[in-house]
Amino acid sequence: MTHVVTEACINCKYTDCVDVCPVDCFLEGPNFLTIDPDECIDCAVCIPECPVNAIYAEEDLPKDQLHMTAINAELVKSPNYKTLTKRKEPLPDHEAWADKTGKLPELKR
Template sequence: MAYVVTDGCIRCKYQDCVEVCPVDCFYEGETMLVIHPDECIDCGVCEPECPADAIVSAADARADRWLPVNAKYAAIWPNITDKGPVPDDADAWKDVPGKEKFLFSTEKM
């Protein structure tokens, strides 16, 4: 079982999770991060580090929609091993519901 990044990460990308991951299984897209499900060792150290509560266990029902998204994009997005810059408006996006439509959009709220 792995951990999964959900839509809570979209437009936030705080990346605190990247700093604690012992196996460097995070990958970065334009608007969110994903976890490579075949690399994740299910340690769970990333979950409590996410300020947006965007990381869940694959056993969680919220992961159902996002596990295939994580797998697909982890195969093509670049791997990140260090925390990078957080978007200036991350806090404004943190609790916005229904962010899935912004997966590939950087349009302003």
């Protein structure tokens, strides 16, 4: 996997990253985005676009987010996650969740 979306995205789902992706590698679930590793070209333009710093190159993942590599790989295969090609509004209560940590129990698969 080239890039990984971390827990910071949960319950925010900002899609600024989707707008700049040249290959449409983002998938949208109920309260999270993930990156399809087979589609991602490792261009990294999405990283600075995320308002909550939720996207990392796999080799730069913080130690407390290493588990998200497997979760991203799992969600790419989920029928609940569909390719997203255009920016959308974030979730209604995104501001309340933006600075929270430990959001993994909130992830909807």
